[in-house]
Amino acid sequence: MLKIRRPFDAYLDEFNLITILIPKQNHHSYHQKFYLFKEKEKIVLNIIEHLIIDKYVKYICRFNEDIGFGKTYYIEDVTGMKTDLQIGAVIRTALFDESFYYAGDLGVDYSSKRTKLTLWAPTATEVKVKLFSPHTGMEEIQPLHRQERGVWSATLAGDYEHYYYSYLICINLKWREAVDPYATAVSLNGELGVIIDIGKTETERVITSELQKPTDAIIYELHIRDFSIHPDSGMAYKGKYLAFTELESTTHHSFSTGLSYIKDLGVTHIELLPFNDFEGVDETRPDVNYNWGYNPLHFNAPEGSYSTSPSDPYKRIFELKEAINAIHKQGLKVIMDAVYNHVFIREQSSFEKIVPGYYFRHDTIGLPSNGTGVGNDIASERLMVRKFIIDSVKYWMRNFDVDGFRFDLMGILDVETMNQVRHEVDKFKKDALVFGEGWDLQTPLPYQQKATIANSKKMPGIAFFNDMFRDNIKGSTFEPYDRGFALGNHHKTHEAKQSIVGSIPFNHELKGMFQEPSQTINYVESHDNHTFWDKMNIPLKHEADTVKRKWQRLAASMVILSQGIPFLHAGQEFFRTKQGIENSYRSPDHINQLDWHRREKYNEDVEYVKKLISFRKSHPALRLPKTELVKKHLAFLIAQDGIISYLLHSLEGIDTYKQILVVHNNRLRDPFPINLPDQEEWILKAAPASFTKEEIRVSGKIIIDDIGTNILFKI
Numbered sequence: 001m002l003k004i005r006r007p008f009d010a011y012l013d014e015f016n017l018i019t020i021l022i023p024k025q026n027h028h029s030y031h032q033k034f035y036l037f038k039e040k041e042k043i044v045l046n047i048i049e050h051l052i053i054d055k056y057v058k059y060i061c062r063f064n065e066d067i068g069f070g071k072t073y074y075i076e077d078v079t080g081m082k083t084d085l086q087i088g089a090v091i092r093t094a095l096f097d098e099s100f101y102y103a104g105d106l107g108v109d110y111s112s113k114r115t116k117l118t119l120w121a122p123t124a125t126e127v128k129v130k131l132f133s134p135h136t137g138m139e140e141i142q143p144l145h146r147q148e149r150g151v152w153s154a155t156l157a158g159d160y161e162h163y164y165y166s167y168l169i170c171i172n173l174k175w176r177e178a179v180d181p182y183a184t185a186v187s188l189n190g191e192l193g194v195i196i197d198i199g200k201t202e203t204e205r206v207i208t209s210e211l212q213k214p215t216d217a218i219i220y221e222l223h224i225r226d227f228s229i230h231p232d233s234g235m236a237y238k239g240k241y242l243a244f245t246e247l248e249s250t251t252h253h254s255f256s257t258g259l260s261y262i263k264d265l266g267v268t269h270i271e272l273l274p275f276n277d278f279e280g281v282d283e284t285r286p287d288v289n290y291n292w293g294y295n296p297l298h299f300n301a302p303e304g305s306y307s308t309s310p311s312d313p314y315k316r317i318f319e320l321k322e323a324i325n326a327i328h329k330q331g332l333k334v335i336m337d338a339v340y341n342h343v344f345i346r347e348q349s350s351f352e353k354i355v356p357g358y359y360f361r362h363d364t365i366g367l368p369s370n371g372t373g374v375g376n377d378i379a380s381e382r383l384m385v386r387k388f389i390i391d392s393v394k395y396w397m398r399n400f401d402v403d404g405f406r407f408d409l410m411g412i413l414d415v416e417t418m419n420q421v422r423h424e425v426d427k428f429k430k431d432a433l434v435f436g437e438g439w440d441l442q443t444p445l446p447y448q449q450k451a452t453i454a455n456s457k458k459m460p461g462i463a464f465f466n467d468m469f470r471d472n473i474k475g476s477t478f479e480p481y482d483r484g485f486a487l488g489n490h491h492k493t494h495e496a497k498q499s500i501v502g503s504i505p506f507n508h509e510l511k512g513m514f515q516e517p518s519q520t521i522n523y524v525e526s527h528d529n530h531t532f533w534d535k536m537n538i539p540l541k542h543e544a545d546t547v548k549r550k551w552q553r554l555a556a557s558m559v560i561l562s563q564g565i566p567f568l569h570a571g572q573e574f575f576r577t578k579q580g581i582e583n584s585y586r587s588p589d590h591i592n593q594l595d596w597h598r599r600e601k602y603n604e605d606v607e608y609v610k611k612l613i614s615f616r617k618s619h620p621a622l623r624l625p626k627t628e629l630v631k632k633h634l635a636f637l638i639a640q641d642g643i644i645s646y647l648l649h650s651l652e653g654i655d656t657y658k659q660i661l662v663v664h665n666n667r668l669r670d671p672f673p674i675n676l677p678d679q680e681e682w683i684l685k686a687a688p689a690s691f692t693k694e695e696i697r698v699s700g701k702i703i704i705d706d707i708g709t710n711i712l713f714k715i
Helices: 094-100 224-228 241-245 258-265 311-327 351-356 382-399 415-426 455-459 465-474 492-500 531-538 545-561 596-603 603-618 626-634
Strands: 009-014 017-023 034-038 039-046 046-053 056-062 074-077 083-087 105-112 115-122 124-132 139-143 151-157 164-171 173-178 219-222 269-272 276-278 297-303 333-338 405-406 434-436 462-465 519-521 565-569 635-642 643-648 660-667 672-675 681-686 693-699 701-704 708-712
Touching: 017 034, 046 462, 094 382, 124 151, 139 151, 164 351, 219 224, 219 258, 224 241, 241 258, 241 311, 258 603, 297 311, 297 382, 311 333, 311 382, 311 545, 333 382, 382 415, 405 415, 415 434, 415 455, 465 492, 465 545, 492 545, 492 635, 492 643, 531 545, 545 565, 545 603, 545 660, 545 708, 596 603, 603 681, 603 693, 626 635, 643 672, 660 701, 701 708
Parallel strands: 009 083, 219 269, 219 565, 269 333, 333 405, 405 434, 434 462, 462 519, 519 565
Antiparallel strands: 009 017, 017 056, 034 039, 034 074, 046 056, 074 083, 105 115, 115 151, 124 139, 124 164, 164 173, 276 297, 635 643, 643 660, 660 708, 672 701, 681 693, 681 708
C-alpha cells in the first residue's frame, strides 16, 4: 500500500469543525485562510483557534454547511496547497452515533439463488467484496452500494456457498482489507470469512429443566482443552469439542472422568472458557501452542483448534453444537465465556479497518485507552458497538442454545449495554445466567456508567464475581502471603460472615455490596491467578498436606454453603495445581491440564465435595433468592477465635429441615465445646472430613476439634 504524502493534514472532528495541522516548514507567516471544496462549491472556513504544537501549526475551523459522508472532500489554504479532508474524531460524537445508527440486519444472508452482503461502514467512500471459490480457485471483486445510515450492500446472483470473502474498504484515500465482523464461519486461522448456509447447521435442541432461581445454580468453570488432554483422561477426542460427547470415560484404574464425572459431581452449569475464534493457537498445529482464548478474533465463529477438522468451516460449528447438546442431554447447562471488552490487536481488527476510531475508546488527547491491559477498550456505549454485542449474544443463544454468559472484564462495558443484554437474553431463556467481572478499570467511561460491582444496584438481573468473598476466604490474590479465613486467619472472621450471607446489607455491621444474594458469584479459585492449592503453598509451604487438604475442604464448604451462587474451578475438588504458575494463559498442557490422576488420588475429597453439592441442592434454605429471606432466616451464634457458627431457622414451608446449624472452624485446637441453640436433640450431618453414613444424635453441645465444617439439623 502506497503511503499518501500530504502537504498538511485536515480532520473532520465534529460535523462542522475541522482541525488542520500544517508542518512548520510548509507554513507561511502571512495571514492564513482555508477553503472547503464541497462538490463545485468553495466554502470559506472560519478560523476560531490558532496554536503552535511541537512541529506543527494547528488551526481549528468551523463552517456552517452540512457535509455528507461517503465522499472525499478537499481543503485548500491561501497559497493553493490542497489536501483531502480525513475522517477524524467526528466518529466519536453523539451526533455521529445518532445519525448513523442502523437497526437492521448486518452480515450475510444466504440462499442457493442469491447472497446478500450488508456492512456498516459510514465513513467509507467505496466498499468492495473480494470473493474466492475454494473449488475453482477463481477470485472476483464486486462493488457494494451505499445505502442509508452508512450501510453498504450487494446482492450476488447465484450460489456462493463455501466461498471465502473479505471486504475492501476505502477510507481517507487508503484501502484496507477486513473480514466481516458479523462472519459466522471462517477459514483456517480466521483469515477470511466463509459464506455458509446456516440452516444446514441446525440440530435438534435438547431441553433442560428450567432453573427456578439464580441461586439454584452451581457453576463449574472449564477450559475445553484442559478437560480431556491428559494422557489418562479416558477420552479419545483429546482437546476437542467432541470429548464432551464421550460418556462413561474412565482412567486406567476405572475412576470416572469427563462429562460423566462432572454430572456425577452434581453441578448445574458448565462455564466454558472462550470458544469463539481466537488468536494464540495455530489451527494447523493445534497441539503446539496453548491459550485460554482471551484473544478474540471473530466473535461469532467457533474456534477451530477445538475441531477435528479446522479447515472445514462447517465442522467446527457442528462439533461445538454436538458438545453443547451432549452437555444438555446430561441435564447440565452451558455458560459461554464472552470477551466483548477488547480485541487481540486493535490495529489489525476488522472493527478498526472498517470504521477507524469508532469501536474503541480514546483518552482526552486522542490515544486509545487501555483499561483492559491488552492495548484497547471496546467502546460499548456507542450505539453500533452496543448493537454488535447484543446481536452477537442473540446469535449464540439462537444458534447454539447456550444458557448464559460470563462477561470477561465486564467493568469495561457500560450499564446500559449490560441491561439491554439481560433484556434480550430473557427473550430466549428467563433462567439464563448473566454475570461477569465487575472490576473498576481505568477506562474513559464515567464512573456511574461502568458495569462494576459499585453500580450493581443499577443492574438487578446481573451477577458479579465477588472478589471480596475470594480474598476474605482464600486471602488476597495480589499479596501471596496474605491468608483468608479458610487458611487459618481468624482476623478475617468478620469479613467471612459478610461472605456467608451473600454480601448483602444484612445488618448495621454487615453492609454488603449487592442488593440481592443472586448477584454474588462466590468463589475462591478460577482460571486466573493461583489455584487455591498453589496459593496455600506460598505462606504455608511447610504445612503437612493432610492439613492443607482440611483448609481447602473448609474453603469448598464455605463456597458451596454460603448464600449466593457458588462457582468452582474445574479440578478444585481434587486440589488442582498449576505447579505454582499464577498466570498460565499460555503455559503448556502439562501445567494446565486437568490431572485425572489427582482425581484418583483424592477421590475421598471429591466425594466430600459431591456430598456438599448434593446437600445444597436438597435444601432451599442454603440458596435463598432474596435479601429479606436471608435476614429473616439466618442468624449468627458465634463468630470469634476462628469459629463461625450460624443458624438457618424457622424453615417450615421453606425446607424439609426445621433448622440447619453450620459451624466453620479454621484452626487446629484442643476440643472446644459449642453449646447448641436449645436443649433438644440435633442430628449431625457432616463433620470436617466427611458426611455421616448413619444418624448421629447430639444434645446440649458439640465438640469442635478439627479444621473444617460441621453441619447439624433438626427435622
